[in-house]
Amino acid sequence: MISKHTTILFLVAVICIGIGLSWQHYSQARHGRSDSSPILYNLDLSTGVLHANRRDDVPLVTRALRVVGMLALLLALPLLVSDITHRRQRH
Numbered sequence: 001m002i003s004k005h006t007t008i009l010f011l012v013a014v015i016c017i018g019i020g021l022s023w024q025h026y027s028q029a030r031h032g033r034s035d036s037s038p039i040l041y042n043l044d045l046s047t048g049v050l051h052a053n054r055r056d057d058v059p060l061v062t063r064a065l066r067v068v069g070m071l072a073l074l075l076a077l078p079l080l081v082s083d084i085t086h087r088r089q090r091h
Contacts, residue, residue, distance in 0.1 A: 002083050009076035016069030020062045027059070 043050050 001087065002080065006076055006079040006083055009072045009079065013069045013073035013076060016065045016072065018069075020065035020069060023059070023062045023065075027062075
């Protein structure tokens with residue numbers, strides 16, 4: 001049986017990653033509709049840096065949600081493996 005902590009960590013991971021990705025998709029779609037100008041790339045020859053007129057619309061909250069989700073997933077995977085090995089040792 002999977003422990004309560006493992007289940008909670010998997011739920012937190014799925015919810016955080018799902019909200020972060022859907023929010024990112026929504027903000028990119030909204031930006032795509034509002035900005036009808038094409039993306040222009042300008043290469044600065046003195047520094048070699050490529051600049052674009054498109055801005056990054058992903059808020060810091062979505063990035064934080066994805067990081068929290070990935071950390072929860074990374075913590076839940078070893079717990080799942082240990083739950084499976086303990087279950088096999090009992091039988």
